[in-house]
Amino acid sequence: MSDSNIIKFKKGDIICKEGDFEEFMFEINSGTLGVYKKYDLPGQERIGESKHGFIGEMNVIDSLPRTATVIAEEDSELVKIEKDVFMEYFRSHPEKLAALMVSLTEKLSEISDNYTDACSTIRMCLESEKYTAPKSSPLKEMIKRFSDIFRNSNKA
Numbered sequence: 001m002s003d004s005n006i007i008k009f010k011k012g013d014i015i016c017k018e019g020d021f022e023e024f025m026f027e028i029n030s031g032t033l034g035v036y037k038k039y040d041l042p043g044q045e046r047i048g049e050s051k052h053g054f055i056g057e058m059n060v061i062d063s064l065p066r067t068a069t070v071i072a073e074e075d076s077e078l079v080k081i082e083k084d085v086f087m088e089y090f091r092s093h094p095e096k097l098a099a100l101m102v103s104l105t106e107k108l109s110e111i112s113d114n115y116t117d118a119c120s121t122i123r124m125c126l127e128s129e130k131y132t133a134p135k136s137s138p139l140k141e142m143i144k145r146f147s148d149i150f151r152n153s154n155k156a
Contacts, residue, residue, distance in 0.1 A: 009072035018069045023083035025056035031076020039069035053103040
């Protein structure tokens with residue numbers, strides 16, 4: 001990677017937008033990045049921050065749209081890694097491939113924890129004496145299906 005792949009962002013700059021189709025990722029050299037769902041829309045939610053590691057790697061791996069908007073929360077320096085040089089980049093920096101794997105594992109673990117928490121909350125709602133959804137509520141049916149999936153996944 002050359003110095004031309006190093007990009008500097010100022011505090012407040014949008015690094016990538018939820019829903020965009022882009023086939024590149026970034027390695028964080030310095031700075032703090034905020035990760036948002038529905039950025040600049042009603043219901044905006046800050047879902048995390050990154051100070052090290054990688055962002056946008058899923059877009060390079062699966063070519064799906066961005067799942068969140070990322071904002072520079074302080075001046076930041078990132079290395080842009082295009083999809084077409086992804087393999088070459090990690091072949092020449094194997095230690096960074098290990099770091100990417102750790103980053104993906106941490107994200108997967110967080111998603112798994114959130115999923116388990118959501119399933120437990122749903123189960124508690126369904127088992128609560130106070131939960132009184134109408135007999136034929138689409139929401140109740142959806143919650144029941146989700147709860148059944150959770151129960152079956154815990155048996156495996």
